[in-house]
Amino acid sequence: MRHLFLTLAQVLGLVMLADFLAGVVHWLEDAYGSEDTPVVGPLLIRPNIVHHHYPRFFTRLSWWQSSWDLLLLGGVIVGAAAWFGLLSWQLWLFVAISINANQVHKWSHRTRAENGRVISFLQDIRVLQTPHHHALHHTDPKNTYYCPVTNLVNPILERLRFWPRLEALIERTTGLRHREDTSVRGQGPGPAWLGEFRPKK
Numbered sequence: 001m002r003h004l005f006l007t008l009a010q011v012l013g014l015v016m017l018a019d020f021l022a023g024v025v026h027w028l029e030d031a032y033g034s035e036d037t038p039v040v041g042p043l044l045i046r047p048n049i050v051h052h053h054y055p056r057f058f059t060r061l062s063w064w065q066s067s068w069d070l071l072l073l074g075g076v077i078v079g080a081a082a083w084f085g086l087l088s089w090q091l092w093l094f095v096a097i098s099i100n101a102n103q104v105h106k107w108s109h110r111t112r113a114e115n116g117r118v119i120s121f122l123q124d125i126r127v128l129q130t131p132h133h134h135a136l137h138h139t140d141p142k143n144t145y146y147c148p149v150t151n152l153v154n155p156i157l158e159r160l161r162f163w164p165r166l167e168a169l170i171e172r173t174t175g176l177r178h179r180e181d182t183s184v185r186g187q188g189p190g191p192a193w194l195g196e197f198r199p200k201k
C-alpha cells in the first residue's frame with residue numbers, strides 16, 4: 001500500500017514538473033522571445049506569435065509539426081540519461097509527457113467533436129488541461145496560466161504570483177522587460193507577415 005502511494009505521488013510530481021517546465025519554456029517565448037532572434041526566432045517565436053493572434057491555426061497541424069522540437073529535446077535528455085546510466089521509468093514518464101505538451105495544448109483549442117470521446121473524457125475528468133482553464137492564458141493581457149498540461153500547476157503559481165515576481169526580478173537585475181504582445185488589445189498591430197495565417201472565412 002505504501003509502495004503504491006509512493007509510486008502515485010511520484011507520477012503526480014513528475015506530471016506537475018513536466019507541466020511546470022513546459023510553462024517556463026512557454027513563458028520565455030511569450031515574455032522575452034523575439035522573432036528576430038537567430039534560429040529560435042523563426043522556429044519557435046513566430047509560431048508562438050501566430051498562436052496568440054490566431055489560436056486555432058495550429059489545430060490543423062499534425063503531431064509531428066507541433067512536437068518535433070520537443071521530440072528532439074526529449075531525445076537529447078534520454079540519450080544523456082542513458083549515457084550516464086540514469087534511465088528510469090520516472091525519466092521516461094517525464095520525457096513522454098514533455099514531448100506531448102504541445103499536443104495536449106492543441107487539444108485544449110480543439111472542439112469536442114474534433115477531439116473525440118476519449119480526449120474529451122480525459123479533459124472532463126481533469127487528467128488533461130481543460131479548454132476553459134487554458135482560455136485564461138488567452139485572455140488579455142495574456143501574461144499568466146502558461147502551463148499547458150494540467151489544471152493543477154497554474155493556480156499554485158498564481159497564488160505565489162510566480163510569473164510577475166520572476167519578471168520583476170529579471171527586470172531589476174538585467175533591465176529586460178516582458179515584450180509587447182501585439183495580440184493584446186492596444187499593443188498591436190501585429191507584424192505584416194501574420195496576414196498569411198489569418199483564418200479564411
Ligand SMILES: [Zn+2]
Nearest residue numbers: 026030052137
Ligand atoms: Zn502564450
Ligand SMILES: [Zn+2]
Nearest residue numbers: 055105109134
Ligand atoms: Zn493556447
